[in-house]
Amino acid sequence: MRKKILALLAGSALLASSACGLGSSGAGDGDDSITIGTLFTVSGAGAKLGDKMRKGAELAVEKVNSEGGINGKQIKWVFYDPAGDTSTAVQQTNRMLDSDGVELVVGGGGSSGIALAMDPITSGKGIAFIATEGARQIVEPAGEHRLTFKTTFNDTTMVEKLIEYWKANDVTKVAFMPDTSSFGQSAQEELERLAPEAGIEVFTAAFDPAANDLTPQVKRLASNDPQAYLAWTTQPSGVTFLNNVRSVLANKDVMVMHGFGFVDDRYMQQAGKAAEGTILVSPKLPVWDKIDDSDQQKATMEEFATSYAEKYGGEQPNVYAGQAYDAMMVAAEALRATGGDTDGEKVAQAIEGLGSHVGVTGVFKYTSDDHSGLTSDDVAVIKWDGSRFVPAE
Amino acid sequence: METGLFIQVLLSGLSVGAIYAIVALGFGVIFNATGAINFVQGEYVMVGGLSAAMLYEAWNVPIFFAILVAIAVTTLLGFLTEAGLLGFGRLRTPAAITIATIAIAVIVKGAAMLISARDTYALPSLLGPEALRILGASTSRQTVLNLVLSVLVVVALTVFFRRTKLGTTLRAAAGDSETLQTFGVSYRTTARWAFVIAAALGAVAGAGLAPLTVMSFDSGTLLGLKGFAAAMLGGLGNPQGALAGGLLLGVAEAVVSGYGTSAYADVVAFVVLLAILTFRPTGMFGTARAVRT
Numbered sequence: 001m002r003k004k005i006l007a008l009l010a011g012s013a014l015l016a017s018s019a020c021g022l023g024s025s026g027a028g029d030g031d032d033s034i035t036i037g038t039l040f041t042v043s044g045a046g047a048k049l050g051d052k053m054r055k056g057a058e059l060a061v062e063k064v065n066s067e068g069g070i071n072g073k074q075i076k077w078v079f080y081d082p083a084g085d086t087s088t089a090v091q092q093t094n095r096m097l098d099s100d101g102v103e104l105v106v107g108g109g110g111s112s113g114i115a116l117a118m119d120p121i122t123s124g125k126g127i128a129f130i131a132t133e134g135a136r137q138i139v140e141p142a143g144e145h146r147l148t149f150k151t152t153f154n155d156t157t158m159v160e161k162l163i164e165y166w167k168a169n170d171v172t173k174v175a176f177m178p179d180t181s182s183f184g185q186s187a188q189e190e191l192e193r194l195a196p197e198a199g200i201e202v203f204t205a206a207f208d209p210a211a212n213d214l215t216p217q218v219k220r221l222a223s224n225d226p227q228a229y230l231a232w233t234t235q236p237s238g239v240t241f242l243n244n245v246r247s248v249l250a251n252k253d254v255m256v257m258h259g260f261g262f263v264d265d266r267y268m269q270q271a272g273k274a275a276e277g278t279i280l281v282s283p284k285l286p287v288w289d290k291i292d293d294s295d296q297q298k299a300t301m302e303e304f305a306t307s308y309a310e311k312y313g314g315e316q317p318n319v320y321a322g323q324a325y326d327a328m329m330v331a332a333e334a335l336r337a338t339g340g341d342t343d344g345e346k347v348a349q350a351i352e353g354l355g356s357h358v359g360v361t362g363v364f365k366y367t368s369d370d371h372s373g374l375t376s377d378d379v380a381v382i383k384w385d386g387s388r389f390v391p392a393e
Numbered sequence: 394m395e396t397g398l399f400i401q402v403l404l405s406g407l408s409v410g411a412i413y414a415i416v417a418l419g420f421g422v423i424f425n426a427t428g429a430i431n432f433v434q435g436e437y438v439m440v441g442g443l444s445a446a447m448l449y450e451a452w453n454v455p456i457f458f459a460i461l462v463a464i465a466v467t468t469l470l471g472f473l474t475e476a477g478l479l480g481f482g483r484l485r486t487p488a489a490i491t492i493a494t495i496a497i498a499v500i501v502k503g504a505a506m507l508i509s510a511r512d513t514y515a516l517p518s519l520l521g522p523e524a525l526r527i528l529g530a531s532t533s534r535q536t537v538l539n540l541v542l543s544v545l546v547v548v549a550l551t552v553f554f555r556r557t558k559l560g561t562t563l564r565a566a567a568g569d570s571e572t573l574q575t576f577g578v579s580y581r582t583t584a585r586w587a588f589v590i591a592a593a594l595g596a597v598a599g600a601g602l603a604p605l606t607v608m609s610f611d612s613g614t615l616l617g618l619k620g621f622a623a624a625m626l627g628g629l630g631n632p633q634g635a636l637a638g639g640l641l642l643g644v645a646e647a648v649v650s651g652y653g654t655s656a657y658a659d660v661v662a663f664v665v666l667l668a669i670l671t672f673r674p675t676g677m678f679g680t681a682r683a684v685r686t
Binding site for chain 1: 506
């Protein structure tokens with residue numbers, strides 16, 4: 001029996017390794033094109049988000065190319081699907097850089113863990129890398145990540161906004177449930193560091209993103225009588241969190257919250273009544289039509305939302321699509337500034353020299369110390385009103 | 394508050410454990426008939442849960458009808474699995490069948506990914522959305538339904554294997570399929586029934602799980618492994634053992650989530666699997682016969 005199990009394991013390992021992603025082959029950077037490589041997980045765990053990211057990036061590539069490319073050069077786009085697996089992603093990154101002639105990398109697999117693993121490879125080869133994943137460690141400290149940038153909020157920025165919101169609403173005790181991915185763990189580090197300084201007590205219970213029931217954790221946290229329950233995940237188990245919190249706490253009036261990884265209409269709809277009134281920290285995109293016209297992002301967001309829906313049969317973009325679109329646009333703008341030169345150092349300097357780039361996710365202001373470029377001014381606090389996201393008052 | 398947490402942990406464990414138990418039963422049925430481990434079992438759960446939820450959510454099919462259709466679809470998939478492995482593939486040895494099921498599982502998962510367009514789908518609780526309160530703890534009403542269902546399935550399977558002709562034939566096939574064939578019972582027939590029953594069980598587990606969480610194309614794999622761990626824990630092929638194994642595994646996970654570092658709850662299943670394989674490969678209630686292949 002034991003031998004059989006071993007044979008099985010070997011068999012499944014073989015299958016897994018042979019199931020590598022799609023992608024285009026053949027090196028080829030002629031003078032008339034710039035090759036940009038992208039990794040997003042569009043199959044396996046996390047495929048749902050990766051698919052949105054791929055669409056966002058694709059839209060940006062088409063826009064740049066149809067508007068004459070980068071100083072006359074078209075973007076040649078190489079895409080791989082690591083299927084959520086870090087070691088596959090590492091192989092694909094090497095293949096992109098060694099044999100596909102990729103000159104700049106946009107998109108880090110759709111998961112922070114993968115982006116963290118890609119960074120040393122791209123940096124080691126002097127290639128600029130613009131990630132679309134959340135964890136702060138991807139670009140921090142900036143001095144050690146000279147060539148790596150990202151178009152997502154730092155957990156620090158989000159946590160600052162959360163603390164600001166809690167203080168305004170007299171919340172002093174918070175139950176925090178991050179998942180065990182690097183996305184959740186990185187937020188936990190930041191929240192446990194910053195909240196006590198602001199006089200907010202945090203009680204934490206992590207959960208496995210594949211869990212089917214979180215009531216034990218919720219019940220344990222409830223003994224501390226917190227005023228707010230905050231989950232930090234991108235996975236469907238966040239729906240279970242909403243159901244479980246409402247169920248365990250009966251009709252108690254508490255603030256139920258999610259991080260920016262969970263801003264998704266489908267998830268909210270699936271939690272049904274349990275989702276009503278859920279408060280989230282998010283980029284402004286989901287409420288773009290509800291914010292003031294004077295907001296400098298409004299036109300960019302509107303154009304993005306409209307052309308996305310047009311291209312993908314009425315499908316609405318989400319924040320993930322926005323991040324990927326922004327990353328590709330930042331890359332294009334930086335390459336225009338270098339005159340099409342893809343040397344990592346030059347691209348990095350160009351990104352730091354962009355001043356402010358008005359994107360879908362926020363107004364990016366990259367500097368040599370800040371490779372995320374966003375501040376808490378770009379964060380919106382939004383609420384699910386039962387049918388759509390609206391700005392929370 | 395402390396008793397509240399204890400009851401909560403217990404309820405959470407039983408809720409998820411009932412699902413593991415039904416998955417474990419599916420492993421047992423196929424093991425008994427063919428001697429193989431069917432790694433498509435977890436995917437049957439996914440197909441059952443996902444198709445029921447898709448029918449309900451995307452096509453507005455009434456919930457009971459959606460579940461019935463989902464069970465029918467999954468059962469057909471079980472039939473096709475057998476036809477693919479033993480008919481088209483002409484596989485006969487347990488080891489060959491086991492390994493081939495991994496390939497089928499990958500294909501089923503891939504197809505589900507394309508059909509569902511990677512989206513997640515949910516099903517409401519069959520007994521209404523209100524929570525059930527017991528001694529300061531609360532759980533979905535679906536939990537009760539799942540527990541009742543798992544016990545019913547165990548009773549039904551026990552009766553089936555002990556009291557019906559087909560059931561006895563299936564058990565005999567596990568014992569000595571060559572002798573059975575000399576009596577004119579085809580190996581294919583017994584295997585086909587086993588796969589059909591196991592797939593239907595998987596679909597029931599999926600329909601029971603969907604209201605507790607959200608289904609997507611990748612919901613099945615981990616569940617399959619946990620159901621396998623539960624089956625090993627209770628003794629492969631023993632229906633009562635599968636129930637005990639499933640519930641125990643569920644409660645063990647909940648205890649780790651509620652009292653320990655919940656980050657490691659998912660590891661419990663694999664630690665249990667490792668321990669069982671090392672120290673008691675026949676499972677808690679298994680007899681030596683259960684692993685003689």
